[in-house]
Amino acid sequence: NTANFMHTTLANDLKVANTQLILPKLGITRYTGLNGAFDVPNMAELTAYFVAEDAASTVVSITDNKATLTPRFIAANQVFSKQYLNQTSPQIQNQLIAQFMFSIEKGIEQEVSNALSGLTESNATLSAATWSNILALANYVPYNNAWVSSRTQMAALKATGKATYQGGFIWQDGEIDGVPAFASSLVPSTHIYTGDFSQIAVGEWDGGLLILTDPYTNKSKGKIDIQVSALRDAKVLNSAAFAKMVIG
16 A cells, blocks of 8 residues: 555755864874874974174073873764765765764864963953963963863853953954854853964874774664774973963
8 A cells, every 4th residue: 555655755965964173274283194103392482592793692492392192992883874974975974974074163162262271361350351371371472373262251252342442353354353253053152362373283193084884883773884084182382382271
C-alpha cells in the first residue's frame, strides 16, 4: 500500500550555526610539515645604546627560553545513519567534511583561548572597561597588532564612550584605539587581551586531515561512524608579548 508512503527530498545545502572563528585574522604563526617535537626559542628584547669613547659597554645577561610544540591528537567524531548518507547529495557530503575541518580549527582556537586565559593578569586594578584602563593595558606590551575579547566585553565596549572630552566609543568601526579588534564566544566572558598575536604558534605535523569511516561498530543500527583527526599543537611563544585584563 503506497498511500502512506511519502518520498523525502533532501536539500542541497547544509545549515549550521557555526561559531565565528577569529584566529585566521590575528596574524598568528603556523609551522607546517613538522616531524617530532619542535622548539621555538624566545627571549626578551635586546637593547643597544651609545657609550662614551674608551668606555666599556655594559654586559646584560638575558635568559633564553623556548616553547615546545609537540604533536597532539585532535579529532571530531560523528555517527550518521546509512539512510542519511545515501540520501545526501555530493554537495552536502562535501559540506559535512568541511564541518569536520571547521571543528578541528575550532578546537585549535579553543586551545589558544585557554593559553591566553592562563596568562597572568597585567594589573588587577584595571578591572573596569574604561577608556583610561584600555590605554593603560596597551602600555604593558611593546607592540599590539590586535585586541581580542569575549562577545560580552565587545558589547560593553561598543556602548562605552571614550571620555567626556572625546567623541565616539571605545570599540568602534572594528577597532580599539586604531588597532583591529575581534570578539569570540570561545574567550571567557570577562577577558580582554591585546598584544602581538604573531607570538602565538600553531604546529601541523601531518599536513592534512585523516578521515576514517567505521561501518562495523554500529552496523546493527544501520549507522556509520566517521572520524576526522589531525596532529596539531598551539602555544603562546612569549607571554611578555601579551597583556590581559579581567573585568569585574
